Amino acid sequence: MATAATIKAEESQAELIQLVSFNLDREEYGVYVLKVREIIRMSNVTRVPNTPYYVEGVINLRGKVIPIISLRKKFSLSDKDHDKQTRIIVMDVDGELMGFIVDAVSEVIRVAAGEIQPPPAVVNGGVEQEYLSGVINRADRLLVLLDLERVFSQSERESLISSTL
Amino acid sequence: MALLCEDQELLEGFLTETAELLEKLDDDLVALEKMPEEMDLLNGIFRSIHTVKGASSFLGFDLLVKITHKTEDVLNRLRKDELKVTPETMDVILEAVDHIKLLVNDIRNGEIVERELDEIINKLIPYISDTFRESTVLPMETTRADDSSGNGTHPPVKTCEAPESTSPAQEPRTAETVASPEPSAPKPAQAKTAPPRGEELSDNTTVRIDVKRLDDLMNQVGEIVLERNRVLQMNIDYQSRENIVTFGEEFSKLAKRIDFVTSELQMQVLKIRMIPVEKVFKKFPRIVRNLSRDLGKEVNLEIIGEETELDRSVVDEIGDPLIHLIRNALDHGVESPEERVAAGKPRSGNVVLSATHEGNNIIISIRDDGKGIDPDKLAKKALDKGLVTEEQLAGMSGKEILDLVFLPGFSTKEKATDVSGRGVGMDVVKTNIRKLNGIIEIRSEVGKGSEFILKLPLTLAIIQSLLVDVENEVYSIPLAAVLETLKVETSSFHQVGGQEVLKLRDSVLPLLRLQKLFGVKESESSVEQSYVVIIGVAEKRIGLIVSRLLGQQEVAIKSLGKYLAKAPGIAGSTIMGDGRVALIVDPAGIIDMEESGSMGTWAA
Numbered sequence: 168m169a170t171a172a173t174i175k176a177e178e179s180q181a182e183l184i185q186l187v188s189f190n191l192d193r194e195e196y197g198v199y200v201l202k203v204r205e206i207i208r209m210s211n212v213t214r215v216p217n218t219p220y221y222v223e224g225v226i227n228l229r230g231k232v233i234p235i236i237s238l239r240k241k242f243s244l245s246d247k248d249h250d251k252q253t254r255i256i257v258m259d260v261d262g263e264l265m266g267f268i269v270d271a272v273s274e275v276i277r278v279a280a281g282e283i284q285p286p287p288a289v290v291n292g293g294v295e296q297e298y299l300s301g302v303i304n305r306a307d308r309l310l311v312l313l314d315l316e317r318v319f320s321q322s323e324r325e326s327l328i329s330s331t332l
Numbered sequence: 333m334a335l336l337c338e339d340q341e342l343l344e345g346f347l348t349e350t351a352e353l354l355e356k357l358d359d360d361l362v363a364l365e366k367m368p369e370e371m372d373l374l375n376g377i378f379r380s381i382h383t384v385k386g387a388s389s390f391l392g393f394d395l396l397v398k399i400t401h402k403t404e405d406v407l408n409r410l411r412k413d414e415l416k417v418t419p420e421t422m423d424v425i426l427e428a429v430d431h432i433k434l435l436v437n438d439i440r441n442g443e444i445v446e447r448e449l450d451e452i453i454n455k456l457i458p459y460i461s462d463t464f465r466e467s468t469v470l471p472m473e474t475t476r477a478d479d480s481s482g483n484g485t486h487p488p489v490k491t492c493e494a495p496e497s498t499s500p501a502q503e504p505r506t507a508e509t510v511a512s513p514e515p516s517a518p519k520p521a522q523a524k525t526a527p528p529r530g531e532e533l534s535d536n537t538t539v540r541i542d543v544k545r546l547d548d549l550m551n552q553v554g555e556i557v558l559e560r561n562r563v564l565q566m567n568i569d570y571q572s573r574e575n576i577v578t579f580g581e582e583f584s585k586l587a588k589r590i591d592f593v594t595s596e597l598q599m600q601v602l603k604i605r606m607i608p609v610e611k612v613f614k615k616f617p618r619i620v621r622n623l624s625r626d627l628g629k630e631v632n633l634e635i636i637g638e639e640t641e642l643d644r645s646v647v648d649e650i651g652d653p654l655i656h657l658i659r660n661a662l663d664h665g666v667e668s669p670e671e672r673v674a675a676g677k678p679r680s681g682n683v684v685l686s687a688t689h690e691g692n693n694i695i696i697s698i699r700d701d702g703k704g705i706d707p708d709k710l711a712k713k714a715l716d717k718g719l720v721t722e723e724q725l726a727g728m729s730g731k732e733i734l735d736l737v738f739l740p741g742f743s744t745k746e747k748a749t750d751v752s753g754r755g756v757g758m759d760v761v762k763t764n765i766r767k768l769n770g771i772i773e774i775r776s777e778v779g780k781g782s783e784f785i786l787k788l789p790l791t792l793a794i795i796q797s798l799l800v801d802v803e804n805e806v807y808s809i810p811l812a813a814v815l816e817t818l819k820v821e822t823s824s825f826h827q828v829g830g831q832e833v834l835k836l837r838d839s840v841l842p843l844l845r846l847q848k849l850f851g852v853k854e855s856e857s858s859v860e861q862s863y864v865v866i867i868g869v870a871e872k873r874i875g876l877i878v879s880r881l882l883g884q885q886e887v888a889i890k891s892l893g894k895y896l897a898k899a900p901g902i903a904g905s906t907i908m909g910d911g912r913v914a915l916i917v918d919p920a921g922i923i924d925m926e927e928s929g930s931m932g933t934w935a936a
Contacts, residue, residue, distance in 0.1 A: 214805065216850035
């Protein structure tokens, strides 16, 4: 006999979560759809001097200037020229809009909360532990769930915010 | 007190009106002291107090009624010529006005505090009755001494056991009036009923706009709506291939009209944000009066151009720097009457505060005819404090030596006085002015006086800027900071100790390559000529080397967001005509970077 508590746990395990999946290098990643504001094509990025290497610059998003982060650079992946597939995922990061350049956006997928496994201790590909919130292992694909709010480690966030002088 | 909760509008109206009346009152009272025979002025003051009294009694603010009533009595006697305008009378009236302000502030904050008013009322009473005045001259004197040793503008109000309360005992008639104010029981209840209002009512959150300006604005909006309709119509025509021949011509006409209407609209909106600098200036007569009495100096303050308008964001920021400069002028600049007479000058010193427009800037100057700044004394001081070395001093021009006062930790007065020199030195003034993208300049002549000149932008939201090209990247430099631009042969750059400099007339200008500072990729081709944009912030000058000048443009400032807001050397961004983002250079930041010598720590 299942107790009330386990029923509840099962329910939350079955809860569906929607993710936007995108490609970066050879891997597939996912972010919570609710955090995504929009997905846009690559546009003219204005470089901002004296900022961390992974800050590509800023763009004009309908009259609002938002910072653009290169996830390839951030994850220490080899550089790749932008092509027709390149997209900017505009997300809400701590109440501020921020764009992330990815190789391609594939789809919105639904996964059950129970499908999300904790990240393995060591992940190859150089993506640091901190912003990995889990992996989804399906028969034909492996999806890495990212928490982009934590894509900057605390110290990086501080140095981004505080003056670099 | 039910009225308070139900009728917020009434209360707000009362607060706005009272605040305006009181603001003007200080100024008028100080003016009255100088021109006691001005009946109009006196009547105006009387009316203001009377209005406040009437309104507060209507709304049931008993404490306010009590004090305004007594003040009104004193003013009435002045009006009837039963009392003479003397500094002593004014002291008491001004103090009473301070109390009134305090009470109004309490109401604004929604917390009605039980304030002890007996002390000030006791002070007012002697001036209300003739017979009594003579006998209280002595206690009055002690009272005044007490207050001036305390904090000037906000006299202590909490101490209820006022030592001067000897006076009522002497005169039964007044003892009565003093006794009556005590029972003020309804106040604590009042404090509860009035909802906490926080800052909403503070002076700068609501605007009063001239109806005419609003009408003008509406007209402009009407025009822009017309132009929009025109655009829509043209689009329909274009889609249906009508009038295709004239489209180009029509479109260019339309573009011109839209350009014209939007810039008009922009001007109108800016104008609405503009307020006269008087808002800041009118605090000063009172400050100068109090200070000069405290310091034992005789000072005339002359205010010129208080009707000059500037953006409210700037007005909010310049108050503190100006107070500091005025204090400095009085404390360090103007000499004591004896010294002045000995130096063959009139007994009373003059301080002139003026504001004028100059293009897109406002120039505020504080000039005194005091002893001026002695460069030798200044240099010695800086040396003693270890702020500069002898070698550095030797190489400095007179102007550079004067600029030493802006160094953090500098203060020429040996002893910190109550007035100035409390550690918040000129460097704070400089920092504040820099924040506003302003320039500060000192002129001084020993024995003749000194002048501080502030040059500030009119607004912070839209700025005139110089667009420059740095190896194919576009940057915008605030025009307010640009002093001049030069086209020079690269061969005329010199190297001094690893620093590129340019000989410019009689001075040597340090140069900075924006391309290096911002890590822009260098193009192959060697250049023989480049452009130098000379920027000035506060008292510093520096030349920026850029590839090309693109022209002048009015740009709206957009923030870079909290993650990039502190990018060194960048003040913000703006969106260009083609939709691209161009970065706005932060002149103050660049000069700081140049000074600290560290730049591009993030350059990958």
